[in-house]
Amino acid sequence: MRSQPHLTKPMHELAICQSVLRQVLAVAAERNAWHVGRITLQIGPLAGVEPSLVRQAFPLVAAGTPCEHAILEIEPLLVQVRCQLCAATSEVPPNRLLCGDCATWRVDLISGDELLLARVELLDAAEAGVNV
Amino acid sequence: MCDICGCAGGTDHFRVAGSVVQAETGKQIEVMQALLHGNDHQAAHNRAHFLAAGVEVVNLMSSPGAGKTSLLEATIRALHGRLTVAVIEGDLETENDANRIRAAGAQAVQITTGSACHLDANMIHAALHRIDLRPIDVLFIENVGNLVCPACFDLGQHRNVVLLSVTEGDDKPEKYPVMFRAADLMVVTKLDLLDAVGDFDPGKAKRHLRHLASVAPVLEVSARSGRGMDDWIDWLLRHAAVSAHA
Numbered sequence: 001m002r003s004q005p006h007l008t009k010p011m012h013e014l015a016i017c018q019s020v021l022r023q024v025l026a027v028a029a030e031r032n033a034w035h036v037g038r039i040t041l042q043i044g045p046l047a048g049v050e051p052s053l054v055r056q057a058f059p060l061v062a063a064g065t066p067c068e069h070a071i072l073e074i075e076p077l078l079v080q081v082r083c084q085l086c087a088a089t090s091e092v093p094p095n096r097l098l099c100g101d102c103a104t105w106r107v108d109l110i111s112g113d114e115l116l117l118a119r120v121e122l123l124d125a126a127e128a129g130v131n132v
Numbered sequence: 133m134c135d136i137c138g139c140a141g142g143t144d145h146f147r148v149a150g151s152v153v154q155a156e157t158g159k160q161i162e163v164m165q166a167l168l169h170g171n172d173h174q175a176a177h178n179r180a181h182f183l184a185a186g187v188e189v190v191n192l193m194s195s196p197g198a199g200k201t202s203l204l205e206a207t208i209r210a211l212h213g214r215l216t217v218a219v220i221e222g223d224l225e226t227e228n229d230a231n232r233i234r235a236a237g238a239q240a241v242q243i244t245t246g247s248a249c250h251l252d253a254n255m256i257h258a259a260l261h262r263i264d265l266r267p268i269d270v271l272f273i274e275n276v277g278n279l280v281c282p283a284c285f286d287l288g289q290h291r292n293v294v295l296l297s298v299t300e301g302d303d304k305p306e307k308y309p310v311m312f313r314a315a316d317l318m319v320v321t322k323l324d325l326l327d328a329v330g331d332f333d334p335g336k337a338k339r340h341l342r343h344l345a346s347v348a349p350v351l352e353v354s355a356r357s358g359r360g361m362d363d364w365i366d367w368l369l370r371h372a373a374v375s376a377h378a
Contacts, residue, residue, distance in 0.1 A: 046309065048280065081345065109345065116163075121160050
């Protein structure tokens with residue numbers, strides 16, 4: 001039997017999902033849209049937010065809202081640093097932000113800590129399968 | 133209505149999405165907005181209060197039991213007569229830590245989060261209504277003991293201090309990179325237990341922090357024996373002086 005998504009302990013991903021919902025509903029309301037087809041998030045490995053927990057928690061906050069049937073898409077991102085000494089750009093693990101060329105830790109993070117609502121796709125009533 | 137600033141008030145108005153650059157392509161709307169936009173907005177509001185009051189605000193984060201409250205007790209005693217300290221305490225339950233802070237001689241406000249694993253900027257704003265910031269030089273926010281969630285939420289603080297006790301293991305920065313990357317200062321605590329623990333190497337802890345490309349200074353402190361407290365107090369005095377004259 002497939003288990004239902006459930007939350008066994010407090011987690012900040014629930015707060016993140018509430019934030020997603022508020023922001024998406026604001027975008028939809030501005031355009032008088034009643035249904036949201038797709039929500040695209042960007043969550044970097046260094047954002048401190050676990051995508052799988054966001055996927056679990058989102059249906060709980062979206063229930064009964066225009067986002068109820070929305071597809072939640074989370075775009076995977078890489079951790080990348082640029083060396084302050086040799087200017088090389090490297091893809092690195094989240095806990096080893098070292099230059100791939102000269103191994104110094106004097107680097108700047110150029111991607112990997114994103115936590116963004118990237119895109120929202122709105123549906124009209126016909127697309128959402130609603131009789132009007 | 134917010135009593136301290138007269139803003140339209142409550143908490144929810146901060147959560148409304150602000151000006152968002154949106155480019156419409158078909159029905160796909162490009163938003164590119166920070167997911168914690170509402171919290172960040174409230175945090176900026178808190179920061180404006182702190183700036184107006186000339187208060188240095190330090191957010192203390194660590195795992196549970198790393199010694200945040202003990203460090204604060206020793207800090208309040210060490211700063212007695214030099215700086216006025218207040219503390220916002222975050223815990224899931226009880227007023228125990230706030231009582232310890234009051235016994236040490238400082239004003240304390242307890243936030244009990246129930247089941248929430250972190251403090252957010254709205255909770256801090258609500259707590260500010262219970263503190264008179266004017267006489268305060270340094271406001272500490274003792275966050276919920278947790279090396280994961282609190283790292284995501286800006287509270288309006290000036291600096292994040294992350295504690296790592298010698299009983300936890302020197303590889304914590306490697307295991308919790310998001311939290312330790314957020315640190316403006318890392319304090320190794322319970323230094324008096326270093327010999328008893330045996331395998332904690334402060335040098336290694338610092339190396340793990342550097343591997344996160346962090347330039348944060350590292351202090352080694354024992355609140356119990358007083359070792360290293362002078363460096364910590366100097367750090368606080370330096371930053372409090374900057375905030376007082378900002």
